[in-house]
Amino acid sequence: MEEHDLDPDPIVALIAWLEEARGSVPQADAMALATATPDGRPSVRIVLLRAVDGHGLTFFTNRESRKGDELRANPRAAVCLHWWELGRQVRAEGAVEELIAEESAEYWATRPRASRIAAWASRQSQALTGREELTDAVARMEERFAGQEVPLPPFWGGYRLRPESVELWTHHDDRLHDRVAYVRRASGWERVRLAP
Numbered sequence: 001m002e003e004h005d006l007d008p009d010p011i012v013a014l015i016a017w018l019e020e021a022r023g024s025v026p027q028a029d030a031m032a033l034a035t036a037t038p039d040g041r042p043s044v045r046i047v048l049l050r051a052v053d054g055h056g057l058t059f060f061t062n063r064e065s066r067k068g069d070e071l072r073a074n075p076r077a078a079v080c081l082h083w084w085e086l087g088r089q090v091r092a093e094g095a096v097e098e099l100i101a102e103e104s105a106e107y108w109a110t111r112p113r114a115s116r117i118a119a120w121a122s123r124q125s126q127a128l129t130g131r132e133e134l135t136d137a138v139a140r141m142e143e144r145f146a147g148q149e150v151p152l153p154p155f156w157g158g159y160r161l162r163p164e165s166v167e168l169w170t171h172h173d174d175r176l177h178d179r180v181a182y183v184r185r186a187s188g189w190e191r192v193r194l195a196p
């Protein structure tokens, strides 16, 4: 791969790669999301990449979860996607902002009812006495919202990572993999090839 094979805007290149991945890779949207406490203790988990556009990369979660707490205290994150079948990896780093309620509500409306009930029932990242505590909470929420729409919880919503750097990686059997790193400058994206 030559640098000029890739779009000068890494978000455009990422969207094209993601499209290809969705056509050939199961769970192509699964993305490792790394956050950290303000004193620099990292944590990582998989979330689903729900949208990518010029504004950034969007995912949804419980704002009172561990990642939610870390993002409140230290609103920066790194993400990584890997598509084995395509021999490609994407990394991005940047500041993270909360989506406004209207944007979260728009996505919430597309979620199946059972997922919405589960979001209300699960105090994500808190200790449970057992699975029963969770299934009881689901039953209580089903009762609470019986016969009505399940509203967006005040503790749940989207985040947008605004990439300041992006790296696109391509596998080569000879181990001389291609790495193209982009950095956002005031004048636009700058790119450089990195040693594998």
Ligand SMILES: Cc1cc2nc3c(=O)[nH]c(=O)nc-3n(C[C@H](O)[C@H](O)[C@H](O)COP(=O)(O)O)c2cc1C
Pocket: 027, 030, 043, 044, 045, 046, 047, 048, 049, 059, 060, 061, 062, 065, 066, 067, 068, 124, 125
């Ligand atoms: C394939 C996959 C997709 C996931 N998608 C999400 C997601 O979009 N949002 C979310 O909050 N958790 C998602 N999870 C669960 C997270 O990995 C994690 O367990 C949860 O968010 C709690 O993380 P935390 O305690 O670090 O906040 C997903 C897990 C897997 C394996």
